[in-house]
Amino acid sequence: MRRTGDKGASPAGLRLAVTGGRTVVGQRVLRGLDRIGGVERAVVFDIQPPDSDDPRVTFHSLDLTQPGIESEMASVMQEHGVTTLLHAAFLWNTVRDVEWAHELESVGTDRVLAAVLVAGVRRLVVTSSVTVYGITHRNATPLTEQAPLVSARTLPPWREKVAAETAVARFAEAHPEVCVTVIRSAILLDPEVDRTVSRTFRGRFIPTLLGFDPQFQFLHPDDLMEVYARALREDHPGVFNVAPDDAIPLSEVIRDGRKVAVPLPHLLAMPGYRVLWTAGIGEVHPSFLNFLRFSLIVDAARARAEFGFSPRSTREAVSDFVRATRGDGP
Amino acid sequence: MDAGTRVEGPPDAPRGAGPPRSRTDLWGFDPAFYRAVMPWCEWVCERGFRTTMTCVERPPWRSPRIFVANHASFLPLDALVVQCLLDSMVSTPPVRPLLEDYVFTIPYVGLWMSRLGSVRACQENAVLLLQRGYSVLAFPEGVKGAGKTLFDRGRVQRFGRGGLVRLALKTGVGIVPIGVSGPEYAYPVLARFKRLGRAIGLPFLPVTPTLPLLGPLGLFPFPARVTVVVGETIDLRREAGTDDPDEAVVLRLNERVRKRVADLLARAGGRAA
Numbered sequence: 001m002r003r004t005g006d007k008g009a010s011p012a013g014l015r016l017a018v019t020g021g022r023t024v025v026g027q028r029v030l031r032g033l034d035r036i037g038g039v040e041r042a043v044v045f046d047i048q049p050p051d052s053d054d055p056r057v058t059f060h061s062l063d064l065t066q067p068g069i070e071s072e073m074a075s076v077m078q079e080h081g082v083t084t085l086l087h088a089a090f091l092w093n094t095v096r097d098v099e100w101a102h103e104l105e106s107v108g109t110d111r112v113l114a115a116v117l118v119a120g121v122r123r124l125v126v127t128s129s130v131t132v133y134g135i136t137h138r139n140a141t142p143l144t145e146q147a148p149l150v151s152a153r154t155l156p157p158w159r160e161k162v163a164a165e166t167a168v169a170r171f172a173e174a175h176p177e178v179c180v181t182v183i184r185s186a187i188l189l190d191p192e193v194d195r196t197v198s199r200t201f202r203g204r205f206i207p208t209l210l211g212f213d214p215q216f217q218f219l220h221p222d223d224l225m226e227v228y229a230r231a232l233r234e235d236h237p238g239v240f241n242v243a244p245d246d247a248i249p250l251s252e253v254i255r256d257g258r259k260v261a262v263p264l265p266h267l268l269a270m271p272g273y274r275v276l277w278t279a280g281i282g283e284v285h286p287s288f289l290n291f292l293r294f295s296l297i298v299d300a301a302r303a304r305a306e307f308g309f310s311p312r313s314t315r316e317a318v319s320d321f322v323r324a325t326r327g328d329g330p
Numbered sequence: 331m332d333a334g335t336r337v338e339g340p341p342d343a344p345r346g347a348g349p350p351r352s353r354t355d356l357w358g359f360d361p362a363f364y365r366a367v368m369p370w371c372e373w374v375c376e377r378g379f380r381t382t383m384t385c386v387e388r389p390p391w392r393s394p395r396i397f398v399a400n401h402a403s404f405l406p407l408d409a410l411v412v413q414c415l416l417d418s419m420v421s422t423p424p425v426r427p428l429l430e431d432y433v434f435t436i437p438y439v440g441l442w443m444s445r446l447g448s449v450r451a452c453q454e455n456a457v458l459l460l461q462r463g464y465s466v467l468a469f470p471e472g473v474k475g476a477g478k479t480l481f482d483r484g485r486v487q488r489f490g491r492g493g494l495v496r497l498a499l500k501t502g503v504g505i506v507p508i509g510v511s512g513p514e515y516a517y518p519v520l521a522r523f524k525r526l527g528r529a530i531g532l533p534f535l536p537v538t539p540t541l542p543l544l545g546p547l548g549l550f551p552f553p554a555r556v557t558v559v560v561g562e563t564i565d566l567r568r569e570a571g572t573d574d575p576d577e578a579v580v581l582r583l584n585e586r587v588r589k590r591v592a593d594l595l596a597r598a599g600g601r602a603a
Binding site: 137138140141142209210211212213214215246247248249252265266267293294295297313314315 | 356436449
């Protein structure tokens with residue numbers, strides 16, 4: 001589906017705003033402003049300044065969890081003539097403070113949507129991930145964008161992300177004049193990111209569950225950047241799964257990376273992780289252990305047709321990651 | 331690596347000399363593993379279970395089929411035996427069993443069944459596999475069939491809510507009914523405990539003469555004699571006269587398929603006795 005002309009790209013250059021300048025996606029986009037092309041200004045809303053010395057980046061301190069910030073956010077965006085907003089202020093790790101997560105992700109998204117309306121922003125790109133589908137053995141393979149988002153039940157800490165996505169979907173329907181793009185990206189393997197998945201795969205020992213070998217789709221960080229660059233540059237309304245079209249078993253990732261698998265019996269590991277989490281030691285919510293049991297595979301055909309490019313295969317993402325983390329690569 | 335030049339190409343351009351593709355498909359099916367293991371399965375079927383197979387219609391089937399069988403085992407032994415017997419009789423890619431959800435929550439069992447081509451039974455999976463040219467093997471009795479005790483062995487349970495009929499009408503693929511008798515003696519289930527099973531994430535905990543008693547050794551099957559009778563292809567679209575039926579038609583056709591499976595099971599059971 002192609003739209004006639006690029007009605008979004010104003011000749012004056014792209015005036016961009018980003019919420020969450022230190023999140024994985026926010027940081028990548030701020031570092032890759034040249035990839036997007038024609039960016040004149042990037043206003044960052046966050047509670048701490050972004051890690052960037054690009055002259056086009058302007059930081060504006062703003063806490064999405066505070067009530068009433070939407071008018072401040074809207075007036076700043078109007079002042080800078082922002083036309084495109086990237087809403088990336090989502091948590092990438094599980095946090096124990098569920099109330100904060102609720103205020104930031106669910107209520108915070110409502111505030112961002114209100115600011116979009118007031119400021120007359122005409123393109124909104126929202127960060128999401130395939131994990132909103134939840135992880136259960138009942139998932140279809142592959143999951144299309146129409147699949148129900150069951151992560152509220154299967155991954156309790158992800159409840160707020162589903163609530164945010166629901167709010168965004170309602171907003172997109174009610175306000176067709178705003179081009180809303182939601183990107184559900186596959187699990188990212190990024191040597192530069194210090195988050196649970198990448199950190200685990202960087203280590204030498206990988207926990208596995210005895211008798212299970214799930215399939216994984218890993219997204220290459222360059223492809224993540226590319227899809228966001230296109231979503232911010234052109235109009236691509238809709239919800240899109242972004243993932244490679246192949247999947248490889250965990251055992252192959254471990255073998256290719258020359259890692260050591262540490263198999264645990266799941267009947268002991270699940271309660272064990274639950275105890276660690278409750279005690280405040282574990283860094284992952286126990287429900288995420290199901291990623292070592294079941295597969296979460298998505299169908300990215302829609303994004304391939306809409307964005308006109310296909311991400312690298314999972315194998316390439318894995319081998320690039322392995323090369324980069326071993327320290328002998330480019 | 332410069333991605334900027336790479337992504338400019340046409341959407342599905344070949345990616346040049348990259349690392350090799352995965353050896354498994356999206357569902358975890360590993361064709362190389364399948365080819366390596368199938369001769370052993372055949373040997374076990376022939377020598378261990380002394381399998382006999384009768385076909386009403388002359389194979390091979392040259393286009394995909396929906397094979398529909400009764401359940402005869404709580405572990406997917408029935409699926410494995412039928413898959414193995416059909417292996418040489420379809421000239422399409424291997425038959426892919428559609429199994430109950432709980433199978434994939436059992437360690438090793440779910441993994442190996444996936445590697446041999448099994449997928450979770452749902453419309454999306456079945457449609458996609460048929461589109462890709464695979465035949466599928468369905469057990470529409472579901473958990474009710476898999477959880478049968480030895481004393482219920484001849485009774486074919488209800489065939490779900492007719493998802494099978496909808497699948498056949500939607501895709502226009504023919505249904506081949508199959509009766510399987512014997513695997514229930516390989517694991518003679520004398521009783522089952524639902525609450526105890528739920529505690530470890532299974533729909534029920536079966537009790538066989540050896541199973542909880544000998545621990546994992548109890549999973550070794552008894553050398554039962556297995557009989558499989560394969561009926562002739564049913565063209566449901568012709569029988570229904572439509573490919574968009576109402577609820578009543580779906581249930582009527584569903585019951586008709588169930589009757590044919592029950593007839594074939596009676597024939598298979600007669601031979602085994």
